[in-house]
Amino acid sequence: MRAGRNPWKKATVKDECFRDYTEDCKAGSQYFLIKDITHERRCAILHSMLNVTPTHRPGEAETLRSQWLQEVNCCQANTNAGLPG
Numbered sequence: 001m002r003a004g005r006n007p008w009k010k011a012t013v014k015d016e017c018f019r020d021y022t023e024d025c026k027a028g029s030q031y032f033l034i035k036d037i038t039h040e041r042r043c044a045i046l047h048s049m050l051n052v053t054p055t056h057r058p059g060e061a062e063t064l065r066s067q068w069l070q071e072v073n074c075c076q077a078n079t080n081a082g083l084p085g
Contacts, residue, residue, distance in 0.1 A: 022052060042068045
């Protein structure tokens with residue numbers, strides 16, 4: 001993840017970081033690791049992607065349409081350039 005590591009080792013209540021995450025979500029607050037490393041609109045999509053209920057997570061199309069990913073600048077391949085022969 002953006003912090004350079006996964007936020008928890010295993011998604012179980014025995015893992016303190018995962019337990020903190022689920023408790024923060026239940027309380028309606030943002031998980032501190034996500035809140036500290038990113039902008040608010042990034043937090044929303046990250047939290048939705050990490051939803052503990054898989055059916056409540058966004059699909060790839062919704063994720064790609066997120067404002068955060070729409071603002072990512074990517075290089076475009078030059079399809080008109082010929083390769084040296």
